[in-house]
Amino acid sequence: MKLILAILSNDDSPVASNALNKNGFSVTKLATTGGFLRAGNTTLIIGCEDEKVEAAIDIIKEYSSKRTEIVPSTASYDIGRYASFPVEVTVGGATIFVLDVAQFLKV
Amino acid sequence: MKLILAILSNDDSPVASNALNKNGFSVTKLATTGGFLRAGNTTLIIGCEDEKVEAAIDIIKEYSSKRTEIVPSTASYDIGRYASFPVEVTVGGATIFVLDVAQFLKV
Amino acid sequence: MKLILAILSNDDSPVASNALNKNGFSVTKLATTGGFLRAGNTTLIIGCEDEKVEAAIDIIKEYSSKRTEIVPSTASYDIGRYASFPVEVTVGGATIFVLDVAQFLKV
Ligand code: NI
Ligand code: NI
Ligand code: NI
Numbered sequence: 165m166k167l168i169l170a171i172l173s174n175d176d177s178p179v180a181s182n183a184l185n186k187n188g189f190s191v192t193k194l195a196t197t198g199g200f201l202r203a204g205n206t207t208l209i210i211g212c213e214d215e216k217v218e219a220a221i222d223i224i225k226e227y228s229s230k231r232t233e234i235v236p237s238t239a240s241y242d243i244g245r246y247a248s249f250p251v252e253v254t255v256g257g258a259t260i261f262v263l264d265v266a267q268f269l270k271v
Numbered sequence: 272m273k274l275i276l277a278i279l280s281n282d283d284s285p286v287a288s289n290a291l292n293k294n295g296f297s298v299t300k301l302a303t304t305g306g307f308l309r310a311g312n313t314t315l316i317i318g319c320e321d322e323k324v325e326a327a328i329d330i331i332k333e334y335s336s337k338r339t340e341i342v343p344s345t346a347s348y349d350i351g352r353y354a355s356f357p358v359e360v361t362v363g364g365a366t367i368f369v370l371d372v373a374q375f376l377k378v
Numbered sequence: 379m380k381l382i383l384a385i386l387s388n389d390d391s392p393v394a395s396n397a398l399n400k401n402g403f404s405v406t407k408l409a410t411t412g413g414f415l416r417a418g419n420t421t422l423i424i425g426c427e428d429e430k431v432e433a434a435i436d437i438i439k440e441y442s443s444k445r446t447e448i449v450p451s452t453a454s455y456d457i458g459r460y461a462s463f464p465v466e467v468t469v470g471g472a473t474i475f476v477l478d479v480a481q482f483l484k485v
Contacts, residue, residue, distance in 0.1 A: 167368050171406050192278050192314065194301050194408050207406065211368060229485045261381050261425060262481035267369035271336045274475050299385050301408050318475060374476035378443045
């Protein structure tokens with residue numbers, strides 16, 4: 165049995181949790197702030213059998229890996245004049261810890 | 272030394288924490304949502320000596336095990352007519368992880 | 379790789395996190411209540427290489443160890459008469475768990 169602690173951005177957390185649930189993983193969410201990622205992240209606690217850790221990590225990766233997105237941006241280059249141009253921003257990213265579980269029970 | 276992570280329903284959490292405290296266990300509570308239990312659960316963090324893990328788990332079990340309760344319910348069977356009947360609902364339940372602690376200190 | 383779970387008072391948490399960040403540690407904060415310390419504490423999650431655990435603990439100790447402070451206090455000794463005197467109060471304190479990490483990844 166393993167305990168997975170995954171810290172991901174608030175934006176990715178709902179989709180990732182949902183995908184984990186659909187694949188049979190139980191997920192508990194902790195509200196977290198700061199640290200590994202920019203402000204606004206969530207820590208997911210997932211308990212699973214050793215042989216399912218890789219599947220859980222693959223799902224987390226799929227929905228929360230660091231990636232770039234092109235967003236519209238605007239800059240003023242003179243009083244009252246603006247230029248609109250696309251900017252590449254990095255979003256997402258997750259930090260994942262896998263811990264051994266000495267004992268696990270549901271009561 | 273062991274670290275116990277116990278995820279239980281918000282309803283059971285205060286009584287269980289209280290009982291743990293009375294038995295000499297220090298308990299830290301994390302607000303959690305979703306997952307192992309229906310919406311509204313709390314994660315308790317308990318640090319204790321290996322030989323006290325069983326006692327802590329027994330207390331958690333006593334106050335948070337899954338059980339059924341009979342609650343009153345009402346159903347309308349015709350416009351303006353209602354029947355009152357008891358319904359059995361499942362409440363409580365806890366998921367408990369016990370982890371080995373490599374180093375523990377209080378400063 | 380190790381995972382450090384440090385539970386410290388809300389008063390000490392921002393300075394300690396800040397000092398950890400400045401020394402290259404990534405810190406995730408969980409809002410916690412009750413337990414090891416009087417009401418109002420924060421749990422920090424820090425992932426670091428085994429050889430850096432001691433440095434992280436030293437920083438946490440420096441900014442959150444239990445210490446006494448002298449605060450002004452007032453007591454009434456007769457109706458309408460008050461005496462002002464200093465009181466020694468204990469503040470701070472941290473509980474630190476170090477856990478082995480079976481697998482660690484950033485995606
Ligand atoms: Ni196992
Ligand atoms: Ni031990
Ligand atoms: Ni290691």
